[in-house]
Amino acid sequence: MPELDRIATTLGAECDPDDTLTDILPALRAQHPVPLVVTRDDVIQGTVGLEVVVDAFGGDLAAVLVGAVMRPAPLFDVGESVEEGVRAMRKAGAAAVIVTESAGGLFSRQRESHPVGMVTDAQVLATIGKNVTDKAPMKILAGHRDLGFNVPVSPCQRNCPIKQDIATYVDYVSQGRYVDSWTVIHETNPFPSMLGRLCNHPCETDCKRGWDPGEEPVTIRSIKRFSTDFAFQQNLWIDYKIAPSNGHRVAVVGAGPAGLTCALDLRVQGYDVVLYEREAKVGGLLSTSIPPFRFDHRQLQWELDMILATGIDVRTNANVGEGERDIHVSDLVAEYDAVFVSIGMMKGRILPIPGHDLPQVTDAMTFLRQISYDRTPEHFPIGGRVVVVGGGAIATDACQSSIKLGAKEVWMVAIEPEDRLPAFGNELHEAKEIGLNIKCGVIVKEVEADDQGQLAAVAFAPLQPMEFDPLSGKLIFASVKEVEGAERWTVGADLVVFASGQIMEAPGDPVPLTQRGLVAADRAGHTGVDKLFCGGDCVQGPSFIVDAVGWGHRVARSIRESLGDASAPGERIYQTIVERTDDHRQSEVFARTEPAILEAAKRYDMSECELPWSDREAIVQSIRCFQCDSVHHYDTAVCVLCGACDDVCPEKAIDVVVFGEDRERSSGGETMVCRTSGGDPLSGGYEGEIYINYDRCTNCRICEDHCPVNCITFERVRFVDDTMRVVEKPRITVDLPLVAVH
Numbered sequence: 001m002p003e004l005d006r007i008a009t010t011l012g013a014e015c016d017p018d019d020t021l022t023d024i025l026p027a028l029r030a031q032h033p034v035p036l037v038v039t040r041d042d043v044i045q046g047t048v049g050l051e052v053v054v055d056a057f058g059g060d061l062a063a064v065l066v067g068a069v070m071r072p073a074p075l076f077d078v079g080e081s082v083e084e085g086v087r088a089m090r091k092a093g094a095a096a097v098i099v100t101e102s103a104g105g106l107f108s109r110q111r112e113s114h115p116v117g118m119v120t121d122a123q124v125l126a127t128i129g130k131n132v133t134d135k136a137p138m139k140i141l142a143g144h145r146d147l148g149f150n151v152p153v154s155p156c157q158r159n160c161p162i163k164q165d166i167a168t169y170v171d172y173v174s175q176g177r178y179v180d181s182w183t184v185i186h187e188t189n190p191f192p193s194m195l196g197r198l199c200n201h202p203c204e205t206d207c208k209r210g211w212d213p214g215e216e217p218v219t220i221r222s223i224k225r226f227s228t229d230f231a232f233q234q235n236l237w238i239d240y241k242i243a244p245s246n247g248h249r250v251a252v253v254g255a256g257p258a259g260l261t262c263a264l265d266l267r268v269q270g271y272d273v274v275l276y277e278r279e280a281k282v283g284g285l286l287s288t289s290i291p292p293f294r295f296d297h298r299q300l301q302w303e304l305d306m307i308l309a310t311g312i313d314v315r316t317n318a319n320v321g322e323g324e325r326d327i328h329v330s331d332l333v334a335e336y337d338a339v340f341v342s343i344g345m346m347k348g349r350i351l352p353i354p355g356h357d358l359p360q361v362t363d364a365m366t367f368l369r370q371i372s373y374d375r376t377p378e379h380f381p382i383g384g385r386v387v388v389v390g391g392g393a394i395a396t397d398a399c400q401s402s403i404k405l406g407a408k409e410v411w412m413v414a415i416e417p418e419d420r421l422p423a424f425g426n427e428l429h430e431a432k433e434i435g436l437n438i439k440c441g442v443i444v445k446e447v448e449a450d451d452q453g454q455l456a457a458v459a460f461a462p463l464q465p466m467e468f469d470p471l472s473g474k475l476i477f478a479s480v481k482e483v484e485g486a487e488r489w490t491v492g493a494d495l496v497v498f499a500s501g502q503i504m505e506a507p508g509d510p511v512p513l514t515q516r517g518l519v520a521a522d523r524a525g526h527t528g529v530d531k532l533f534c535g536g537d538c539v540q541g542p543s544f545i546v547d548a549v550g551w552g553h554r555v556a557r558s559i560r561e562s563l564g565d566a567s568a569p570g571e572r573i574y575q576t577i578v579e580r581t582d583d584h585r586q587s588e589v590f591a592r593t594e595p596a597i598l599e600a601a602k603r604y605d606m607s608e609c610e611l612p613w614s615d616r617e618a619i620v621q622s623i624r625c626f627q628c629d630s631v632h633h634y635d636t637a638v639c640v641l642c643g644a645c646d647d648v649c650p651e652k653a654i655d656v657v658v659f660g661e662d663r664e665r666s667s668g669g670e671t672m673v674c675r676t677s678g679g680d681p682l683s684g685g686y687e688g689e690i691y692i693n694y695d696r697c698t699n700c701r702i703c704e705d706h707c708p709v710n711c712i713t714f715e716r717v718r719f720v721d722d723t724m725r726v727v728e729k730p731r732i733t734v735d736l737p738l739v740a741v742h
Contacts, residue, residue: 004085005078008099008117014039015048017067024048024066033122035096037115038070044115046070047096073098078116085119086589096120122616152671152694154628156203156220161550162188166203167629168718170223171581174622176615179236181227183726186238189224189549190264190307191257193232193299194286196225197610200544208626208698216592219621225595226618232299237729238306241572241722243270248563251276251336253320253329253507256284257545258342258536260307261552266559267310268723274336275312276327278319282308284344286545288372289365289394291401292606302729309730322508329507333531338559341511341519342536342551345502351389355447356498360455364390364398364499371401381494382406387458389413389444390499391421398497400431404606411491413439413460416475420468426594430609433600442489443482447496458493462486504538516541525555533558573722581630581714583701587623626699630714632692634674638711641676641688645703645712653696654703658688669693 013027014037027036028050035049045067052069074088074097085097100113156166165184172181185192199221204210207217248271252259255277263273281287282304287297308314320327320343332339348363350356360379370377380386386402388395391414402410412431414421418440421428432438442460450456467479504518510529512520518539525533535551537543596611603609613621643663646656655665669691679685704712 004076004080004082004097004099004119005101005117007082007123008078008119009034009123011037011098011115011118013037015066016040017045017065017070019066021052021061021064021066021069025061034118034120035071037073037098037118038066044073044075044098047073047094047118049095051095071095073118075100075113075115077101077113082119083589086121089121090589090591152629152631152692152697155206155208155695156218157629159206160203161544161546162553164188164203165629165718166220167625167627168716169227170218170220170622170625171627171716173223173227173618174582174584174625176619178227178230179234179726181223182231182236183238183724185224185227186724187720188553190261191286191300191303191545191549192224192228193303194257194295195546195549196221196228197295198290199224199546202546208628209624211698215588218625219592219594222595222613223618223622226613228299229612232296232302235729237727239725239727240264240268240306240310241725242268242310243572245272246270246565248272248337248565249274249335250559251332251339252342253332253340254284254342254344254536254538255279255282255314255316256342256344256536257286257548258344258551258555259284259340260304261549262340262342262535262556262559263312263552264307264310265553265556267312269556269560269565273312275314276318276320276332277314277316280316282314282316285346285548288346288369289397291368291371291397293400293404293603293609294397296608320507321505326508328509329511329532330509333510333529336531337563338531338533340525340555340559341507341532341534341538342548342555343504343507343538344548345504345537345542347503347505348498349501349503350498351444351500353444353446355449355455358447358449358453358455358496360494361447361496361498364388364394364497365502367398367497368394368401371405376405377495379495380405380407383408384494385409385411385492386495386497387411387413387491387493388497388499389458390501391416391423391440392499393423393427394502395497395499396423396427396431398499399436400427400434402495402497403431403434403436404604407495409437410435411437411439411493413442413444413458413491415441415443415463415480416466417441420473420475426597430597430603434603439489439491443480445488447493448490455493455496457490458496459488459490461488502537502542507538523554524558525551526558531562533562575720577716577718577720579716579718581627581699581716584623584625584627584699587625590620590624592624593617593621627714627716628694628697628699630699630716631671631694632673632690632703633713633715634676634690635711635713636674636676638709639674639676639690640678640709641686641690642708644706644708645690648702648706650700650702651696651698653693655691655693656688657691658686660686661688665691667691667693667696669696 012031012034015024017038032050035047038045038048048066048070072092072094074092076085076097078099078101088097096118098115099117101116102113154167157163169181169184201221203220204217209215210217250266250271250273252263252275255275263275267273348365350363367377386407388398399410399412441463443463445461446459448457461482464481464483467476512527514520519534521527521534521539525535527534533555535555536548595613598609641656641658643656646654653667655667671692672689673692674690677687
């Protein structure tokens with residue numbers, strides 16, 4: 001990157017620390033985004049930008065002094081690099097650095113310096129953007145998939161249950177190609193608005209950026225949300241190209257993430273799909289168990305509309321089970337060519353302790369379901385006391401919902417120590433900020449009633465220190481033991497909510513069950529019963545949304561294979577896209593950040609808590625990606641197998657093998673990226689190959705820099721078809737099941 005003086009701007013207007021924000025507002029507006037320089041007695045004290053006025057908006061600007069809100073301004077010589085300036089900004093919490101120049105010559109005795117300009121954080125971003133946001137050259141090979149290309153699978157994609165092309169959609173955000181990013185996400189993810197907020201992001205646990213000491217992984221989940229927010233705000237829509245009907249009819253039982261994903265995959269391939277849902281609305285857990293402050297319900301409805309508009313036949317209020325009035329699975333198996341049962345685990349468990357049958361005792365799934373229909377849960381004590389038994393994500397949602405609905409005192413009581421609670425740490429922090437009380441290391445023993453038979457209190461017994469599995473981190477329940485003779489801890493309550501697990505309601509014959517009460521099926525959904533497939537939480541137990549989407553994709557593929565339709569319809573137009581990827585090496589100057597949370601004072605209603613990112617925040621975070629999906633492209637007509645790339649690779653990820661030479665292969669790579677020969681065959685010549693270990697490679701581009709013949713570039717290869725088309729959202733003329741029923 002260049003020196004500071006190459007990008008510095010002239011110093012603008014000045015102000016005094018004793019000026020008020022009202023005094024400086026006209027000058028701030030005139031030269032935004034360049035901040036004002038705060039000086040006193042000709043000495044620079046700091047800078048102040050328009051963002052402080054925005055933060056203070058709503059208060060009395062005339063009462064806020066510049067000195068109270070100004071930010072520091074480190075001084076740097078004109079010859080220093082931009083990287084050094086950025087590091088100083090980050091360390092000092094500054095928005096700019098002041099560029100100085102010595103008054104005398106290099107050998108002058110008088111080495112005083114004076115300010116000659118300023119470099120702001122916005123200028124730094126623009127400078128890096130010149131290197132990384134230019135649209136890469138692209139070539140499109142239409143009509144086929146050229147499988148001759150090496151296509152490395154990035155660690156994040158390998159760890160993703162639905163194998164999203166993460167590096168591509170993150171890179172597209174860094175280029176400002178937000179719609180392209182959203183389209184790539186939709187290739188395997190029909191619920192990006194949900195997974196952009198609520199995914200457990202296993203991709204981030206294996207991000208190469210996080211492999212480096214002192215570094216943290218890319219904020220992948222939040223980048224997904226940013227792209228989706230943009231598409232939603234632009235009123236965009238995915239128009240799916242539906243293949244001609246193939247005559248096969250498939251029934252899907254359960255309109256949750258797994259069922260909807262499977263139904264969409266099959267419908268796009270030309271199947272007639274009938275979706276059975278016992279609720280009055282589709283979405284499963286997404287629409288009946290997750291409270292509104294976790295996500296924007298309008299975006300979920302938008303995504304459901306895109307799925308159902310493909311022509312899926314939706315039948316709500318249609319329960320499939322063993323009851324006399326229920327639809328029986330056996331009848332569906334007889335009627336359809338295939339049946340997919342994905343009923344989830346939608347029933348909460350209440351522990352069978354004394355007092356569990358009091359009317360003021362409920363389970364968290366029922367509690368949250370009633371809220372999802374915009375109803376106050378039965379027996380809810382506005383201004384009273386609520387005790388939630390459990391320490392997971394559902395327990396946290398029940399606690400926060402209780403506070404937002406008007407409970408005066410809310411307790412979360414759990415077996416595990418607080419630092420071992422299954423709930424995500426940020427959710428606990430948010431809940432405690434608005435008044436949640438937490439009691440850990442105790443086990444519920446009794447729900448106590450008063451003389452009138454009404455709920456009065458809940459009693460808990462203290463526990464001895466527990467053991468946890470060193471690999472999974474899960475509690476070893478055999479180690480849960482009460483402290484003998486210890487006094488019980490009792491807390492008053494007007495409502496008790498058990499968030500102590502979920503159970504599946506058996507769908508009936510011929511669905512096979514395991515000893516645990518789950519459905520018996522393999523990872524592809526096969527049950528051993530002809531035409532019957534099962535998947536999702538009803539097979540593996542309570543899991544994450546992204547796992548359910550993965551089940552939907554796998555079972556759809558299994559159904560197609562069982563019906564002799566494993567190949568895609570021939571009407572598809574296929575393309576192989578090869579595009580040059582950008583150099584993001586300067587991105588180490590940026591640290592990982594998370595989206596901000598609405599301040600606690602504004603979180604006492606059901607408004608969404610997580611705030612959206614600005615363009616700048618999203619681009620900065622996406623620039624941090626190493627683009628591990630990029631592949632080395634060696635120009636075989638130029639490469640001379642000199643081995644320079646092998647020698648300089650800091651990760652030892654490259655092997656240059658020259659036939660006839662005893663050169664050690666140390667990378668362990670099996671991906672051959674180059675085979676070439678050169679020289680005069682009569683005098684010996686040379687011939688060899690180059691291998692890359694993409695599990696080691698971090699796309700640092702050092703090999704590209706040091707290639708003496710300039711034969712190395714980095715490219716991304718993608719295979720796409722015309723299944724999806726982005727259009728403006730149409731006016732929906734058919735009634736679709738709503739997320740919220742008012």
